[in-house]
Amino acid sequence: MLRNVLASLLFLAAFQAGVTSGSPHQFPVQVSGGSQTNEGYCPQFAALQPSKHHGLDVALESEYNSPGFLYNAIHALSTVVRVPSASYDGMASVDEDPRWEIFGTLHAELERLFPVVFDTLEVTKVNKYALVFQWKGSDESLKPVLLTAHMDVVPVEPATAGDWIHPPFSGYFDGTWLWGRGSADDKPDVVSILTSITHLLKHDFTPRRTLVVAFGIDEESGGQHGAYENGKYLEERYGTDAFAVLLDEGAPFMELYGGDVIFAMPYTAEKGYFDLKVEISTLGGHSSVPPRHTAIGMLASAVIQLEAHPHETQLLRTGTLFQEVQCAASYGPAVPEKIRKLAKAAVDDDDALAALAEAVLEWNPMAGASLATTQAVDLISGGVKVNALPEKAHFVVNHRIAAHSSVADLQARTAKLLQPVAERYDLSLAAFGKNVTAGSGAGGHLVLSDAFGTALNPAPITPTGHTPVYALVAGTIMAAFESSVEYKNRTAVVQPSFALGTTDTKHYWNLTRNIYRYGHTHMSNYYNGAHTINEASKPKSLVDKIAFHTKFILNWDESDIERF
Ligand SMILES: [Zn+2]
Numbered sequence: 001m002l003r004n005v006l007a008s009l010l011f012l013a014a015f016q017a018g019v020t021s022g023s024p025h026q027f028p029v030q031v032s033g034g035s036q037t038n039e040g041y042c043p044q045f046a047a048l049q050p051s052k053h054h055g056l057d058v059a060l061e062s063e064y065n066s067p068g069f070l071y072n073a074i075h076a077l078s079t080v081v082r083v084p085s086a087s088y089d090g091m092a093s094v095d096e097d098p099r100w101e102i103f104g105t106l107h108a109e110l111e112r113l114f115p116v117v118f119d120t121l122e123v124t125k126v127n128k129y130a131l132v133f134q135w136k137g138s139d140e141s142l143k144p145v146l147l148t149a150h151m152d153v154v155p156v157e158p159a160t161a162g163d164w165i166h167p168p169f170s171g172y173f174d175g176t177w178l179w180g181r182g183s184a185d186d187k188p189d190v191v192s193i194l195t196s197i198t199h200l201l202k203h204d205f206t207p208r209r210t211l212v213v214a215f216g217i218d219e220e221s222g223g224q225h226g227a228y229e230n231g232k233y234l235e236e237r238y239g240t241d242a243f244a245v246l247l248d249e250g251a252p253f254m255e256l257y258g259g260d261v262i263f264a265m266p267y268t269a270e271k272g273y274f275d276l277k278v279e280i281s282t283l284g285g286h287s288s289v290p291p292r293h294t295a296i297g298m299l300a301s302a303v304i305q306l307e308a309h310p311h312e313t314q315l316l317r318t319g320t321l322f323q324e325v326q327c328a329a330s331y332g333p334a335v336p337e338k339i340r341k342l343a344k345a346a347v348d349d350d351d352a353l354a355a356l357a358e359a360v361l362e363w364n365p366m367a368g369a370s371l372a373t374t375q376a377v378d379l380i381s382g383g384v385k386v387n388a389l390p391e392k393a394h395f396v397v398n399h400r401i402a403a404h405s406s407v408a409d410l411q412a413r414t415a416k417l418l419q420p421v422a423e424r425y426d427l428s429l430a431a432f433g434k435n436v437t438a439g440s441g442a443g444g445h446l447v448l449s450d451a452f453g454t455a456l457n458p459a460p461i462t463p464t465g466h467t468p469v470y471a472l473v474a475g476t477i478m479a480a481f482e483s484s485v486e487y488k489n490r491t492a493v494v495q496p497s498f499a500l501g502t503t504d505t506k507h508y509w510n511l512t513r514n515i516y517r518y519g520h521t522h523m524s525n526y527y528n529g530a531h532t533i534n535e536a537s538k539p540k541s542l543v544d545k546i547a548f549h550t551k552f553i554l555n556w557d558e559s560d561i562e563r564f
Pocket residue numbers: 001002150185186219249
């Protein structure tokens with residue numbers, strides 16, 4: 001999902017467009033030490049290093065910094081990238097579609113690379129190819145931790161295979177970049193989690209808190225065969241709300257708002273999704289004696305009506321975007337003074353809140369995609385022959401639903417909006433399976449439906465702020481910076497963030513409210529994002545992730561929060 005990661009950064013586009021006005025700012029938050037609990041909407045937490053496991057953590061850190069370790073990490077990532085485990089839209093079941101078989105090859109490679117994990121943990125093949133690893137802890141009253149990632153990649157468009165600097169499934173390491181589909185999204189997470197566990201096992205670590213790992217096989221195609229089945233399996237085995245926390249792939253960290261302050265942006269909310277189909281059917285006939293409006297003409301009115309009513313942008317104090325704006329205003333070096341002032345006032349002043357939303361949009365028009373439900377008329381079809389009146393015509397509108405809205409809200413709004421169109425042409429109106437009062441039907445029928453059955457509500461919002469779970473997660477992120485030779489002297493901020501896209505976590509909502517989508521590595525360790533030609537990553541990114549996953553496991557293991 002890495003491409004969406006980039007699209008979703010509230011203010012990134014403003015900086016790409018060169019908007020860097022504003023005055024320098026002093027930052028109270030230093031990576032190295034001190035208590036950093038600012039009140040308000042963007043609290044910061046001190047680095048939380050493992051204490052009971054301090055010795056183990058330090059020993060592992062020094063191992064991870066050795067050249068031999070890097071060499072092995074490169075070998076592991078290269079090996080799994082060479083397995084072309086693509087998932088495709090509309091694949092049949094794992095027993096029917098031979099394209100799934102490549103995941104068997106991937107399993108074999110993972111077993112060869114991480115034998116200790118496969119020998120020690122309970123490994124379950126869910127729906128044949130998805131993988132769940134369970135490492136039972138000694139204290140069953142502690143809710144388990146769930147680490148997830150996906151083993152599939154987006155397919156390589158055959159026509160572009162020649163445009164890659166190194167072939168897409170070569171796993172070639174050129175001394176700086178490791179090339180290939182999956183080298184950024186999401187095989188580093190798979191390798192990182194299994195490497196962390198391998199090293200913990202080698203040091204005879206025995207968990208107190210149960211650790212569960214789940215790998216999907218079709219995140220890039222909706223997750224129905226992989227994460228959905230994993231979620232079902234885990235819910236049956238552990239129950240609902242049975243996990244302390246879930247960490248999945250997500251945003252990297254970067255200098256976001258000008259200057260050199262690093263922002264780590266775990267996604268704590270995601271937009272919803274809805275493809276609306278609008279179909280008009282009318283009587284056919286010969287084009288030589290046409291009515292004033294054909295089905296296509298009426299359909300055009302419906303398109304115009306929807307586009308004339310874009311969804312309202314809303315900045316809510318309870319929303320994740322408000323937290324992003326507060327973090328940016330408090331710690332972003334190049335955030336305009338106007339936004340800083342409004343952000344401060346907006347905490348308890350409604351006029352300031354409205355002005356803040358406007359100021360944010362003015363600063364970065366792209367932020368509109370985060371502040372509202374978006375709509376894009378992407379498909380249209382109608383008519384079969386030039387001398388025949390169209391009997392059916394339809395279009396499809398892609399929506400990304402704002403966190404403050406829902407599929408039901410969107411459906412109700414759409415039906416109301418298109419009611420006058422149906423009345424104008426005397427069309428009957430059926431909206432999402434229900435008849436709505438409109439025209440008599442003498443002119444034809446207008447039907448609204450879910451185009452592909454892929455409706456998805458916005459994700460439940462992960463609790464943040466001064467909550468024990470968020471403090472543990474944010475503190476662990478700060479600890480990873482503090483322990484890093486590269487970042488220990490940098491200023492870092494943890495900012496809860498809002499994703500425009502979705503990950504496999506949509507299939508895990510029942511397992512925990514504490515869902516984080518985050519990849520601990522700098523954005524510059526990715527060559528080209530993902531989902532396009534020349535996907536490549538620096539193996540350094542892998543080492544960052546391994547160090548972070550290790551601390552995450554150790555910190556959760558020694559914490560007493562989140563019990564049954
Ligand atoms: Zn991904």
